[in-house]
Amino acid sequence: MKRASNASFITQPRRWLTLYWRYGLWLLFASSLALLIVLGHQAAQAYQVAINPGDPELGTTFSVVVQAENAAATEPPVITLDDERRFSSFAIGANRYRALIPTSPLDRPGEHIVRVIGQEPTRNLTVWLRNRSFPTQRIRLSADRAGIEGTDYEFDRVDTFKQISSPEKYWNGPLLRPSTGRVSTPYGVRRYYNGVFAEDYYHRGVDYAAPTGTPVVAPAAGQVRLVGRVSEGFELHGNTIGIDHGQGVLSIFIHLSRIDVQEGDFVQAGQPVGAIGATGVATGPHLHWGLYVNGIAVDPEQWRSQSID
Ligand SMILES: [Zn+2]
Numbered sequence: 001m002k003r004a005s006n007a008s009f010i011t012q013p014r015r016w017l018t019l020y021w022r023y024g025l026w027l028l029f030a031s032s033l034a035l036l037i038v039l040g041h042q043a044a045q046a047y048q049v050a051i052n053p054g055d056p057e058l059g060t061t062f063s064v065v066v067q068a069e070n071a072a073a074t075e076p077p078v079i080t081l082d083d084e085r086r087f088s089s090f091a092i093g094a095n096r097y098r099a100l101i102p103t104s105p106l107d108r109p110g111e112h113i114v115r116v117i118g119q120e121p122t123r124n125l126t127v128w129l130r131n132r133s134f135p136t137q138r139i140r141l142s143a144d145r146a147g148i149e150g151t152d153y154e155f156d157r158v159d160t161f162k163q164i165s166s167p168e169k170y171w172n173g174p175l176l177r178p179s180t181g182r183v184s185t186p187y188g189v190r191r192y193y194n195g196v197f198a199e200d201y202y203h204r205g206v207d208y209a210a211p212t213g214t215p216v217v218a219p220a221a222g223q224v225r226l227v228g229r230v231s232e233g234f235e236l237h238g239n240t241i242g243i244d245h246g247q248g249v250l251s252i253f254i255h256l257s258r259i260d261v262q263e264g265d266f267v268q269a270g271q272p273v274g275a276i277g278a279t280g281v282a283t284g285p286h287l288h289w290g291l292y293v294n295g296i297a298v299d300p301e302q303w304r305s306q307s308i309d
Contacts, residue, residue: 045069047077047116047123053306057130058105059188059299061308066116066123068095077118087294090167090247100248100308102296105134105188105202134188134202141193148281150236154228158237158252161226162295165248171220175303176269178219178253179276179287181210187299204297205252205290212257212285214276218267219289219300220245226252227263230279238280241273248294255282 048067056062064079066089076089079099089097101114109131116123185207191198226242228234239256257277267273278285291300302308 045120047118047120049114049116049123049125051114051125051127054127055130056103056127057132058103058107058109058134059132060103060129060302061293061298062101062103062127063308064089064099064101064114064116065092066097066099066118068097068118068120070120071095075119077116077120080115080117082113083115088165088248090169092169100293102293102298103129104296104298105132105190106200132188134190135186136190136192138192138195148236150281151233153233154235154237154240157226157228158240158242161242161252162250162292164225164244164250165294166223166244166246169246170222170266171245171249172269173307173309174305175219175291175300176217177208177304178216178251178289179208179210179214181208181214181276181287183207184209184286187297187301202297205288206300207286207288208276209284209286210276212275212277214285215272216241216253216256216274216276216287218243218269218271218273219251219291219304220249220269222246222251222267224261224263224265224267224273225250227259227261229259234280236281238282239274239277240280243267243273248292250292252288252290252292254288254290255280255286257285 050065052063066077076091076097079087079089081101087099087101089099092098107129109129112127112129114125114127183206185203187203187206189203191201222243222245224241225244226240228240230238234240237254239259241253241259241261243251255277256274256279258275261267261273276285276287289300290297291303
């Protein structure tokens with residue numbers, strides 16, 4: 001090794017090459033290994049995400065269930081849809097969170113981007129939203145009928161109700177039918193007014209026709225958070241009840257003849273809360289049941305037939 005200690009690498013390129021092959025390769029190997037370990041470590045700490053149902057169509061509520069790998073992570077991740085809408089997630093188990101994503105007939109069918117953003121690396125997923133055709137109605141508006149537009153008071157109170165998202169989860173299993181009446185208008189019906197397609201309109205609920213006085217029951221447990229009466233200015237909705245089922249899931253009942261609950265009451269699934277009527281703007285006695293998920297009226301039938309837990 002005497003020669004090596006006296007050697008100059010500049011004047012001895014052969015020696016330099018030998019060293020390169022001996023140590024350079026080791027360096028390359030070691031750094032690759034380090035990279036693999038880092039990548040592997042990151043993969044182990046990335047959110048595991050499941051979307052259900054995986055083949056949603058317009059009107060479907062889909063859940064995004066996120067399993068955090070890092071036990072130290074405590075903040076629930078935020079879910080975004082197409083970088084436009086943000087949804088809170090709620091803990092449903094150890095390091096496990098769920099957000100409910102509403103869709104409606106106004107959404108664009110096709111590919112959508114779901115991002116899971118939080119303490120672990122962002123996960124990006126694509127969801128294919130299937131198209132669905134909804135029945136249409138042709139409405140002829142007379143000048144006087146078009147004049148009933150509701151009061152600011154009722155719209156303010158209904159809008160405030162629709163924004164409720166409480167952390168508790170009150171519903172459990174599939175929702176119950178709130179009325180024994182036949183379905184007179186299904187969810188999602190689109191309209192033409194005087195021959196012009198109403199881009200923003202869709203029937204934001206299900207109508208059940210039954211005689212005035214027929215009981216209406218809570219489709220799931222929850223807390224009554226809205227009671228509105230014709231006498232207070234609910235001139236379009238009529239007598240109204242809003243129930244908070246928790247975590248952004250809400251029921252609204254309108255056109256009631258009778259209200260049997262008060263704001264703040266907790267109700268159980270199947271508990272009578274009021275009765276069918278034709279108050280507000282209604283052509284005949286019926287219950288309109290709107291099911292809102294994070295502010296959007298979704299198809300209640302999915303919630304009736306499936307357990308979204
Ligand atoms: Zn309706």
